[in-house]
Amino acid sequence: MFKKNKQAPKKAPKKFSLLTLIVTALVTLLLGGGAVFIFMNQRLQAVEQTNSSLGKIEAVYSALYNNYYKKVSRQKLENGALSGMVNALGDPFSEYMSKTETQSLNDTISSSFTGIGAEVRKNGSHIEIIAPIDNTPAKKAGLKANDIIEEIDGKSMTGVSLSKAVSLIRGQKGTKVTLKIRRGSDTFTKVLTRAKIPVKTVTGHLDKQHKTVGYLQVSTFSENTAKEFKSEIKTLRKQGAKSFVIDMRDNPGGLMDQALKMASMFVENGKTILQVQTRGQNAQVYKAGKNYDGGFKVKEKTVVLINGGSASAAEIFSAALNQSANIKLVGTKSYGKGTVQNTLPFSDKTELKMTIAKWLTPDGSWIHHKGLQPTIKADFPSYAYQTAIDTKQTYQQGDVSSQVKKMQVLLQALGYTPGDARGYFSAETATALKKFQADNKLEQSGKADATTINKLEELATAKAAASDNAYQAALKVALQN
Template structure:
């Protein structure tokens, strides 16, 4: 279960770990010697600023230590050193106002490592802290979370009926995870509605790439990339070779609801499509200096994909998947089909500590091949194409039944689903009239449910199941992709 944001999105982690050390007296002495050698004027100014910055940091640390000791020894009841330490660390990180920077406890760090390199038990959803609650970035394809209908931007407010308001991300993740085959109940807020989802925990597969030949167009290979993890590039290369042997002459690459992952993996995969020497992406540090990453044989391993290709994206395509998609679009003229992407334009690295905890910190911006920063803006597709609007309806609350004479938003959703399934021809206005009652009765009769005309829990669940089945054949973005490749 991907319960955290990207792990190590840069390959130069070791560089980042060495930055921002305190300036020692020896560093000052060495700097002074260099100043004499190359000219004291400019170097003196540099040395002065470095020492002044070090003094500022030192003064801040003394104040923090003083407050820490005051709280530890004088608070009216005993408190643990670890609690104060974690509070200080998390307080500093919260001051950054950056949802992607966080201090991870040992278990949380281990959880994140598992999602990058191994299998694990969970429900398969990428989440992040959002205010007092937890927000879904994207469910992983073919996992319990995806099958249960969780969607990007869903807000989890309760786990097993208990509010998670103010609860740490680690504790929420720990509660969501559990023994394989058991269930966890999530309370979700979506578009102003609140509902519950009971999700069965399972082993989340390590594989991140899945492929097949289109059932009707035997020369089109479809490849779904769920995350950009350690082995994704290797899996991707293998899948391309398999589909070529099966007759694929063109490819649809699907990174919809792909929450991202490792930056170097995205660069490696993009280099399989982008001509060597052309830009893949850029990374910009806090000083404004920009490093350009170009497609190369060292990234792709010499493996190239030259067949006609399109890429599917949506609002759940984030981070590394946006790096991949934008590189193919801007540097290989490959079309993006779907809806606007998530818009995560920052790079994180991790600092590991001896006790197993980790600090995940945003250290850079990343820009597209052309130098565009897509943070909080996303990437617009070349061709907009989406599921039918009914696919985005919030789930219906099954804690109550709905019957003739009622008026509510829940009834309006029922009417829209019935209309899409061909049972309702009236106006979806939220009023449960006789026409709605008749439509429900007909649906119940057709699906082996006692025909009462009342939309009870069993009826609503069956309706949502039928909706999901019908929508599986209404993937308009994929249909558009096929037209681009076969016309």
């Protein structure tokens, strides 16, 4: 979650000069008092420690630039020093961002970019997916929160900077990128076609069977999300909506101000939406009111869907509605990101993204690494969470592997009978696969090649989406009087 700082420092902070210290000391003497002397002593100690640290950094920089056995650029040393300081925090949400990374973040916030549609972060030495955005190549390929991108087009991502990874993932619309993904103990490969990621962050429609229930899906919290959300609510009302299901699943978050504006629409004026606590300070309390929602309120019965990909601003919104408006949460436990980041831009178009505070739910809970628990637990069928099948090889009768077992599970889910789904590619499995290939106008080889596997996963994904138990549970609540 971001609080954008648009003030860029023109120059790096200067060291205190001797004259500054003398002037400060004279002012201290004029003020008088033992407490002031103690403060001055602490200030001097802090200055000395800072100067000592900066002196050591300068010495290392100079030694490397002038004496390293081969030439090294000043920019590389500078970026390394800045990144090193931030990495020392051990905080995956704080980073010194290059021009490319800065542009990537700004594109995400403005919701206008071309890529695969997955928000990624640097986690240790790995590139990790926070959440895929709905209706994007990443989502359609079955990528999920916490997936590790091990390779991009055959290049290892271990130890690679986030900017480098993003530059490799992005490219011209219509071109392909191959990702090797690790999910738990399994690895698999996916080929994705780059596309323009949807600019609109809120979509909605009436439920097909129950025309009085309006469904809204929020993919991320960008600059115009609250405005889009309000517009969609008004449209659905005109179409006859009397209650709402708001889908926050796989929403990786975004801008805090958008979450505040949207949550205030549902929360009674004066009630708490959010608490933000910075270091050594009491929590700042944000309360619902006209300053956020402009007087626009949603009084209709509402239910919110969450899952493991609901993070940051999506969790702020969901927690506010749950705790301050008694709105039920349906689904599975959310991601658990309870910190606030700010960006400090520099004149060379790089930025420092830094965690500046932790945010608390209205009742004062910190959900970091814990997540929000749903009021009603409901989820997709278990096969929807099965890891993808590795398409680098073809599987045939007689094979025994975990990949074969995954194929058998999907065949069963689609109504075919592959026999005992334990990973042995039996004659019965081959027969079931041939029938599947015939039904889908594929070569009836009885072998599971990449084309067959991709079709199998595509249809299983579609069936899982149609078997959305969480949505059905939310719909039931929305229809209650």
